[in-house]
Amino acid sequence: MEPRAFTPVTIDAPIRTERLILRPMTLDDVDDIHAYQSLDEVCRYLLFEPRSRETVAEKVAFYSTATTLEKDGDFLQLALELPASADAPARVIGDSYFSVKSVANLGGEIGWTMHPDFTGRGYAAEAASAVLDFAFTTLGLHRVAADLDPRNDASIALCRRLGMREEAHFVEDLAFRGEWADTGIYAILDREWAARVR
């Protein structure tokens, strides 16, 4: 099949899904993001330890500037905003990571983190679907992968819910918190995604 073309993109408007708004983080989000990035249960399989508010503020300041995808390594760390309702003000309930791994090979990487109060409701899948759609339709990528800890059952279930296939299981390739850990690779291709959403 003919390779597709990569289209550089700058995020200048939120991505809206049925229940969420995906948008670049702002400093106003720091408390909401700290509320989950400071939790042991959230960070259990993440590559960072629970974060202080000060660290979250530094990260958010940096992430808020990451809005353009045009070369290898460019990334987005989008806030998942649950809009205001009659019962509650708008708040950030998680974030979606996306990076361009290789413009030459049209490859990307996806990741996700939710506040535990908002898991089990399909929000992460809803956001990830929008990001995959963006990756394949807007950016023109061919393949999107997720790297995860194979002990992370919730993340594996999410990959499978999105139609991602287990492609690799690397044994003890990661020095993780004082021990060796494995890495699982899940992925989906543009044509597979298109067949799912048709």
Ligand SMILES: CC(C)(COP(=O)(O)OP(=O)(O)OC[C@H]1O[C@@H](n2cnc3c(N)ncnc32)[C@H](O)[C@@H]1OP(=O)(O)O)[C@@H](O)C(=O)NCCC(=O)NCCS
């Ligand atoms: C990984 C993580 C994002 C998954 O979140 P999640 O809420 O379980 O994922 P989903 O959005 O796919 O939700 C699926 C659950 O919602 C339920 N659900 C409810 N309404 C739904 C809907 N409208 N659509 C889909 N699922 C729905 C599903 O039945 C499923 O429930 P189950 O877990 O009891 O089977 C979350 O566990 C997390 O943030 N973990 C900590 C950070 C982390 O490890 N990140 C990954 C690093 S690789």
